[in-house]
Amino acid sequence: MPGILKRIDMQFTRHHDFSEIPAVSWNTLAAAGISDTPFSRHEYVSQWWKTRGGGEWDQAELVLISGSENGMPVGIAALFKAQHDGRTALLLAGSIEISDYLDLIVRADDLQRFLGGLLDLLSRMPECRGLPLDWYNLPDDSPTLKALETEAARRGWAYHAEIYRPTPRVYLSGSFEAFLDRLEKKQRHEIRRKVRRASEGPSPTAFQLVRSAAQLEAGMGSFFQLMSQDAGKAHFLKPAMVEHLQSVMRSAFSGGYLWLGFLTVNGENAAVALNFDYGNKLWGYNSGVNRDFLELSPGWVLLAHQIKWACENGRYEFDFMRGDEEYKYRFGGVNRYVMRARLGAS
Numbered sequence: 001m002p003g004i005l006k007r008i009d010m011q012f013t014r015h016h017d018f019s020e021i022p023a024v025s026w027n028t029l030a031a032a033g034i035s036d037t038p039f040s041r042h043e044y045v046s047q048w049w050k051t052r053g054g055g056e057w058d059q060a061e062l063v064l065i066s067g068s069e070n071g072m073p074v075g076i077a078a079l080f081k082a083q084h085d086g087r088t089a090l091l092l093a094g095s096i097e098i099s100d101y102l103d104l105i106v107r108a109d110d111l112q113r114f115l116g117g118l119l120d121l122l123s124r125m126p127e128c129r130g131l132p133l134d135w136y137n138l139p140d141d142s143p144t145l146k147a148l149e150t151e152a153a154r155r156g157w158a159y160h161a162e163i164y165r166p167t168p169r170v171y172l173s174g175s176f177e178a179f180l181d182r183l184e185k186k187q188r189h190e191i192r193r194k195v196r197r198a199s200e201g202p203s204p205t206a207f208q209l210v211r212s213a214a215q216l217e218a219g220m221g222s223f224f225q226l227m228s229q230d231a232g233k234a235h236f237l238k239p240a241m242v243e244h245l246q247s248v249m250r251s252a253f254s255g256g257y258l259w260l261g262f263l264t265v266n267g268e269n270a271a272v273a274l275n276f277d278y279g280n281k282l283w284g285y286n287s288g289v290n291r292d293f294l295e296l297s298p299g300w301v302l303l304a305h306q307i308k309w310a311c312e313n314g315r316y317e318f319d320f321m322r323g324d325e326e327y328k329y330r331f332g333g334v335n336r337y338v339m340r341a342r343l344g345a346s
Contacts, residue, residue, distance in 0.1 A: 009069070009113070009117075010067050010069055010074060010114070011067065011069070012065055012066070012067050012117060012118070012121050013066050013067075013068070014064070014125075015062075015065070015066065016062065016064070017064075018042065018045065018049060019046075021042070021066055021076065025073055026041070026076060027041050027042055029073050029076065029105055029107070030042075030105050033103075033105050033107055034103060034104065034108050034111060034142060034143055035101060035102075035103035035139055035142055035144075036279060037100075037101040037103075037278070037279075037283075038276040038278045038283060039100060040102075040103065040105055043247075043254075043255065044094075044251070045093050045094060047244060047251065048093060048094050048099065049062060049078075049080075049093055050244075051240045051241075051243055051247075053094070053095070053096075053097065053098055053099075054098055054240045054241030054242075054244035055238050055239075055240035055241060056096070056097055056098070057080070057082055059082060060080045060081065061082070062079075063077075063079040063081055063090060063127075063128060064076075064077070064079070064093075065077045065118060065121065067106075067117060067118070074106065074107075074110050075104060075105060075106030075110055075111075076105040076106070077105075078092065078094070079092060079093060080093055080095075081127065081128065081131065084134060085134065088131055089131060089132050089133065090122070090131050090133050091134055091135065091136065092135050092136065092137070095135075095137065096136045096137070098244070099137060100283075100285075100322045101138075101321075101338060102136065102137040102138060103142050104144055108143055111143055111144065112147050112150065112151075115144070115147050115151060116151060131344070132342060132343060132344030132345075133148070133341070133342065133343040133344065134340070134342050135341045135342075135343075136338070136340050137165075137322075137339075138338060138340075139336070139338060139339075140163075140336055140337040140338065141336075142339075145161055145339060145341055148343050149161070152343055155345075156345075157344055157345050158342075158343070158344055158345075159341070159343050160341070160342045161339050161340070161341045161342075162339065162340055163338075163339060163340075164338050165322040165323065165324075165337065166322070166323070166324045166336070166337055167319065167320065167322055167335070167336045167337060167338055168323075168333030168334060168335050169317055169318065169319045169320060169333060169336055170307065170317065170318040170332050171317055171334070172311055172316055172318060173316070175311055175312075176307065176308040178311075179307060179332070180192065183331070187331070187332075191300065191304055194296075194297045194300050195300075195301055195304050197297075198265075198296050198297070203265050204266065205264065205265050205270070206264045207262070207264075207302070207305045208261065208262045209309075210258070210261070210262075213253070216249065216258070219262070219272075220246055220249055222269045222272060223272050223274060223288060224245075224288075225288075226271065226289060226290055227272075227286065227287075227288035228288075229288065229289065229291050230288065230289070245286075252276060257276050257277050258276065258277070259273075259274075259275035259282060259306075260272070260273070261302065261305065261306065261309075262302075263298050263302040263305065265293050265296065265298070269290060270289070270290045270292075270293040270296065270302075271288065271289045271298035271299050271301070271302040272287060272288045272302075273286075273302055273306055274287065275306065280314070280316055281310070281316055281318065282306060282309075282310045282315055282317070282318045282319065283321060284306070284318065284319060284320050284321055285321065287299065287302075299327070303331060306318065322338060
């Protein structure tokens, strides 16, 4: 049973399972919150916890706390306690490697008092007392960073924030040709050349999006098959990670924000891209390439199709998410960042 903890102006509840917070209430608050991303949603975070990040965490204790006022939800802190970096700390559920953006689930106007109350409560909970916060993947424009700094100053605690990873993005406006025209001349010509070579070659290419549940089930098998052709990704795809990604794709499809696309050559899958079509932009999550077709640069060609689709469908941005791979910048990616913030008693 959830445990209710009271503060003067807010009621906090310690939950022991994600099912204790209705998904509709969670997602409604996330959509109105300071960082509305696919990684903030109930279906994503609860599945992440089920597999402990696809096997990333062997030992972890859930610390899931919600705050409400007059029976209305105010904020959610999905945390867990684990050994990390040589000490026991409280991290955001979703940390660290497979959730590109993380944050508290709270409206901007409620953030400071929700965070203040949360820290007061954590300081009184025997299993959390004295534990530092070590929060990864906070967007660089998240107001949580300033709120943490304010709380640190108020309490005399130590606070440190640093860039954790770049998250390049392409800002879109107008047609695909307009997008190409904004690139450096050399890169523009290179993309056009590769797309033209793939479309005009002796083996016909096609771009296909998964649109039905039946296509999704077949597409997931092809997605993992193409991913595993890369040695690093094959090592990444342990059973728990496959389970996690399957659940993510199914729930995103059910929620209407899955974008799973293939480039085919003579009907055979040459490349795949797993994105989220969420918040009027595309979020590039993962991809795979058939090494039998490397001479056609299928990854580049499929990426061009993704950006063209985004332009034609009025999406304002393509977010490459974490990582500084060269191709992201050759497609015009401009760096933003996710941060790591640490807070604790001095």
